[in-house]
Structures are given as structure tokens and as C-alpha cells.
Amino acid sequence: MSNDSVPRFPTTPARSTLPDWYPDLLDRISSHVATGHRRVVSAANTEVLRSYWAIGREILNRQDSEGWGSKVIDRLSTDLKSRFPAAKGYSPRNLKYMRAFAAAWPDQSIVQEPLAQLPWYHQLALLQKLDDDSLRLWYAAAAVEHGWSRDVLALQIESGFHQRSGKAVTNFATAIEDERSDLAQQATRDPYLFDFLGSTDGWRERELEEKLVEHVGKFLLELGQGFAFVGQQVRLELAGEEFFCDLLFYHLQLRCYVVVELKAVPFNAAFLGQLGLYTAVVDDILAKEGDKPTIGLLLCKNKKEVVAEYALRGFKAPIGVAEWTSAINSSLPAEFESALPSVEVLEAELAAGADEL
Numbered sequence: 001m002s003n004d005s006v007p008r009f010p011t012t013p014a015r016s017t018l019p020d021w022y023p024d025l026l027d028r029i030s031s032h033v034a035t036g037h038r039r040v041v042s043a044a045n046t047e048v049l050r051s052y053w054a055i056g057r058e059i060l061n062r063q064d065s066e067g068w069g070s071k072v073i074d075r076l077s078t079d080l081k082s083r084f085p086a087a088k089g090y091s092p093r094n095l096k097y098m099r100a101f102a103a104a105w106p107d108q109s110i111v112q113e114p115l116a117q118l119p120w121y122h123q124l125a126l127l128q129k130l131d132d133d134s135l136r137l138w139y140a141a142a143a144v145e146h147g148w149s150r151d152v153l154a155l156q157i158e159s160g161f162h163q164r165s166g167k168a169v170t171n172f173a174t175a176i177e178d179e180r181s182d183l184a185q186q187a188t189r190d191p192y193l194f195d196f197l198g199s200t201d202g203w204r205e206r207e208l209e210e211k212l213v214e215h216v217g218k219f220l221l222e223l224g225q226g227f228a229f230v231g232q233q234v235r236l237e238l239a240g241e242e243f244f245c246d247l248l249f250y251h252l253q254l255r256c257y258v259v260v261e262l263k264a265v266p267f268n269a270a271f272l273g274q275l276g277l278y279t280a281v282v283d284d285i286l287a288k289e290g291d292k293p294t295i296g297l298l299l300c301k302n303k304k305e306v307v308a309e310y311a312l313r314g315f316k317a318p319i320g321v322a323e324w325t326s327a328i329n330s331s332l333p334a335e336f337e338s339a340l341p342s343v344e345v346l347e348a349e350l351a352a353g354a355d356e357l
Contacts, residue, residue, distance in 0.1 A: 046116040053111050056102030100127050114144040121150040129157040138162055146225045164189045168322035169308040175318035180254055184295060187224055190322040192299055200326045205262050209246050226253040236281045245278045256292035257282050260299065267303035267321060269311035279317045299324045
């Protein structure tokens with residue numbers, strides 16, 4: 001057999017043989033492909049929501065005019081399954097959710113960004129947990145921004161996240177000169193909720209610190225998006241003396257270290273001097289070129305806001321003061337409750353009827 005008759009297969013050129021601009025071309029095209037995939041998923045989700053809204057609206061309109069009850073929905077579910085055998089998501093319960101979805105948003109135009117970016121399970125959490133439209137939209141935007149799962153969304157609603165977000169007492173407005181001050185403020189909470197620790201009565205700072213590190217994943221969730229854990233009892237040396245900051249983080253969006261000091265007692269203005277020292281040493285020893293000034297976060301068992309505000313006036317370093325608690329004492333207002341099934345019932349329904357949804 002001659003060489004001419006041997007089958008030849010195309011080979012992929014080695015990257016080293018390609019022009020210098022090829023990596024940039026690959027990155028740019030990869031970005032377009034990833035964006036295209038996200039848009040396809042987002043568009044598909046939007047169409048599902050529009051379809052569910054339209055079905056719910058048809059049910060509402062007919063109920064208003066004819067006054068029929070739930071038996072019609074049961075019959076409707078059976079007939080839809082018969083007419084569309086391959087279709088999923090038309091169980092009697094899901095049809096009732098569609099009706100509730102349409103009732104919550106009378107105008108179909110509301111089914112748009114950011115609400116339309118959330119999957120159906122998230123929509124059910126918003127319906128079940130909240131009756132206030134503006135709060136539903138607020139939490140929908142927060143869920144999209146932070147990438148919350150449905151379970152995390154439900155947890156944040158139950159913990160009153162909208163009342164705690166960005167509420168720490170800080171000097172960021174004067175200590176952080178650029179637009180980062182608003183971002184830093186929004187990255188705070190007050191109070192911080194450590195409900196995953198159980199009862200903390202009688203705990204000392206080190207016990208609290210150890211448990212937070214033990215549950216660092218849940219702790220990071222409560223701290224918020226962008227925090228990366230660096231270490232516990234991080235050693236800092238200055239003029240031959242050793243200092244140990246409780247917890248050290250790096251914030252990826254703010255591009256700076258964050259020193260967290262934990263106190264199991266009420267706020268005392270003297271705590272700020274220690275925290276200010278730690279932030280200064282971290283700036284000098286750990287921070288690299290391009291890092292922004294270190295932020296200090298003091299978490300106390302309780303505080304008087306006016307005292308904390310006055311105490312912070314004398315500090316040039318950016319510092320925030322907030323409370324921490326292991327339980328939110330106040331329950332959700334009555335208007336947040338819903339006639340829809342509880343989260344527990346919803347979980348059981350989703351688990352038992354996965355094929356339906």
C-alpha cells in the first residue's frame with residue numbers, strides 16, 4: 001500500500017504554533033459561548049414562568065366568572081396529562097401554585113428581570129413566605145445578585161435579611177473615600193445571626209470563635225457574598241510583640257482584608273483601639289500592592305448605637321460595629337404569613353412528586 005492510500009486524519013495544531021493573539025481570541029469566544037448558554041437557560045425559564053402565569057390567569061378568570069371549586073382543577077390536571085402525556089408540571093397542587101402566582105402578579109409584565117431569572121421553586125418560596133409585593137421583588141433581586149438557592153432564599157426571608165442588611169454602625173462614609181464605601185456598608189449586617197450555633201448562653205469569645213470556624217461554611221453564608229476565610233487567631237508581630245486577631249477574611253469585591261473581632265459582652269469603646277491596631281498591622285504586614293486599606297468589624301453581644309457612633313468618630317481606619325445573636329427574637333409580622341402550604345409541606349411535595357415538577 002502506497003503512502004498516498006493511507007488515510008490521513010486532521011490533527012489539532014499545537015498552541016505554541018498559533019499567533020500570540022490566539023489566547024485572547026479563545027477567551028473572548030469562550031465568554032460569548034458562556035453568555036449564550038446562560039441566555040438560553042434564562043430564556044427557557046422566562047417562558048416557563050410566562051406559561052405558568054397564563055395558566056394561572058385562565059384559572060382565576062374562569063373561577064371569577066363561574067365560581068367553581070377545586071374539583072375542576074383535579075379534573076383539569078387529569079385531562080392535561082392525557083392530552084400531553086410527555087408534559088410535566090400539571091399536578092393539581094402545581095396548578096394551584098400557578099393560580100397563586102397569577103394572583104400575586106396581576107400584570108404579566110411583572111414577570112421580568114429580576115423575577116424572571118428565578119426558577120419556579122424560588123417563586124414558590126416567595127409566594128409562601130411573603131405577602132408584600134415590594135418585599136418579594138427585593139428578595140428576588142437579592143437572590144439573583146447573591147446566587148441564593150431556594151433553601152437559602154427561604155432562610156434569608158425567615159431571618160429578616162432585608163431588615164439586617166447594611167445596618168452596622170460604621171465610619172465607612174468618611175474612612176473609605178471612593179465608591180467602595182457604599183459596597184462596604186452593604187456588606188455588613190446588624191445583627192449577625194448565628195442560629196446554627198444553638199444556645200450560646202455563658203459562652204466566652206474563644207468558644208464562639210471555635211464554633212464559628214467549625215461551621216465556617218454557614219458563617220461565610222451569614223457574612224455575605226465575597227468573603228474568603230484566611231485564618232483564625234492570625235499571628236501579627238509588631239516591635240517584638242505578638243498579637244492575635246480572632247478571625248481574618250479577605251473580601252474579593254472590596255479587595256481588602258477584613259479583621260473580625262468577637263466579643264461575648266456589650267460594646268465598649270476600648271475595643272476599637274485594639275481592632276484599629278490589628279487593621280494597621282495587617283495593612284503593613286499582610287496587604288500586597290493593590291490591596292485597599294483593611295476593614296475592621298467588631299461583633300458584640302449588644303450595643304448602644306449612639307455610643308458606637310460617637311466612638312467611631314475618632315478613627316480614621318474603616319471600622320464597623322454590629323451585634324451578633326443566636327436567634328432572632330421577633331417573629332415575622334403577620335402580613336408575611338401565607339395561606340399556601342408551609343416550607344415543610346412544599347419540600348415533601350417536591351420530593352414525592354419530582355416527576356410532576
